[in-house]
Amino acid sequence: MTNTRPTAPDGGGPAREPADSRPLRPAADDGARTPSGADGEARTGGNLDPAGGHPRPAAGLDARLVVDRPAFRLDITLTAAPGDVVALLGPNGAGKTTALRALAGLTPLTDGHLRLDGTSLEDTPTESRPVGVVFQDYLLFPHLSALDNVAFGPRCRGAGKAEARAQAAAWLERMGLAGHAGAKPRRLSGGQAQRVALARALATRPRLLLLDEPLAALDARTRLEVRAQLRRHLAEFEAVSVLVTHDPLDAMVLADRLVVVEHGRVVQEGTPTDIARRPRTDYIAQLVGLNLYRGQAAGHTVRLHAGPAITTTEELSGPVFVAFPPSAVTLFRDRPSGASARNLWHCEVAGLETQGDQIRAALTGDLPLAADLTTVAAAELDLHPGASVWATVKATQTHAYPA
Incomplete structure (x- = not known):
């Protein structure tokens, strides 16, 4: 029966469901779900509801x-x-x-x-x-x-x-x-x-x-x-x-x-x-909290379709996605002279949002991205909308995969 919008019960209804309908199985001790097919076979036995019933094979x-x-x-x-x-x-x-x-x-x-x-x-x-x-x-x-x-x-x-x-x-x-x-x-x-x-x-x-x-x-x-x-x-x-x-x-x-x-x-x-590891659209990337870009890979360098290049640890060729978390971004007010990160972009703060004990900065400029930093770091950098910053991301903190 489909439980659509309820109407007042009248004590009647269609004929009783066949007794071979299969309900819940007994609860596992640890509450963990057993993946279907984990033992190489469909689960078909011993699955009774609290009021009784009989198991049957099911195809899903x-x-x-x-x-x-x-x-x-x-x-x-x-x-x-x-x-x-x-x-x-x-x-x-x-x-x-x-x-x-x-x-x-x-x-x-x-x-x-x-x-x-x-x-x-x-x-x-x-x-x-x-x-x-x-x-x-x-x-x-x-x-x-x-x-x-x-x-x-x-x-x-x-x-x-x-x-x-x-x-x-x-x-x-x-x-x-x-x-x-x-x-x-x-x-x-x-x-x-x-x-x-x-x-x-x-x-x-x-x-x-x-x-x-x-x-x-x-x-x-x-x-x-x-x-x-x-x-x-x-x-x-x-x-x-x-x-x-x-x-x-x-x-x-x-x-x-x-x-x-x-x-x-x-x-x-x-x-x-x-x-979560390999989002393929901007919507999914936002859901899982990643910066996501698409470009053309040649070795360890990915040239974005609209923007600069990103250096990655993966060596790939052809269309790829590149993703990294906002926490991987380090911000500086002045261009860092001794930074080891190969990925360095000049950006501007477009907005700031408090997320728990962190601040998320939305950046525009060479590469639009999101960066997470502590409230103390945001205060020390004197971040505010319109502030000029330099953003770096280490190649080891990026993840590239075929598009």
Whole structure:
């Protein structure tokens, strides 16, 4: 069942879900996620939910999502094995939400395909799809208790009231909310409401779990705690999870694989480590906090398409990217005479921003870049917008890779 915007439960619903739908596996002792296929085989056995169920083989998600709209076209491919958590990242208007709605059956495909566990879903009614959704604002029934909110899914699948409430109680206990079963949503904290919404989505035993900015409604302190809890619950989920988020930290912590979407297309995908180490667009570089440039390499020298040359430790040839962190940049007010760094550029301070106990300087000039320095260093250099500075970066602190 797709958990779309709730309507008041009436005690009825479609026929009960077949007993072979596979839910969460028992929690690992350390809460760490086991990568799918780590043992060379699909994970298929011993995966029961708190209320019971039977395991079955699963093939995961295989989708090409094509949605045409005036002045916009989404065309992306998504694949994921059972147990994978995939994060969709991208700027506003990139197509992330459209992709999520297409997976849920809320937005029809113009072209492409959507297969889950080998079954085509393009013509399957939204309410009949084995898909659970956790919305950004959770959409809990305000007039129902936490227990009855979670029981709503099993009730719609044909479970009797007592059975549905028993399943819901098991899920709330798993989420650490047994003591809040009788509470209405208005009496729950943001983190508690998020876990109730997650329990409601999982109570239908979905084969695909969709999470739309699941932590966006939380304050910074609560977000840290709930992120850790959500990571544990996703690590236990045996089917496919797709997460949409604007927060790179949420994506890095929660996902096994990142898919970056810009202008309706996938521009890069890979593990969080791969993406962070080798960004391929300015958007991704900003997400992971790197200065990124593109140029032509000849040996250890990269001539930028619009700008100076950068000396690197890698010896390459042809089109390349060059990246380095803002922390690798050293600033001087006067041209350094004895600097060992081969990379030296004359710049001007365009802006200053406080980031925790550091100052990030945005520089223009020979090479537009960002530089991080301590507040003490910024004061000693008397940095201010318009100040003239020299920036250096050691070749050993750059990273070049094929474009």
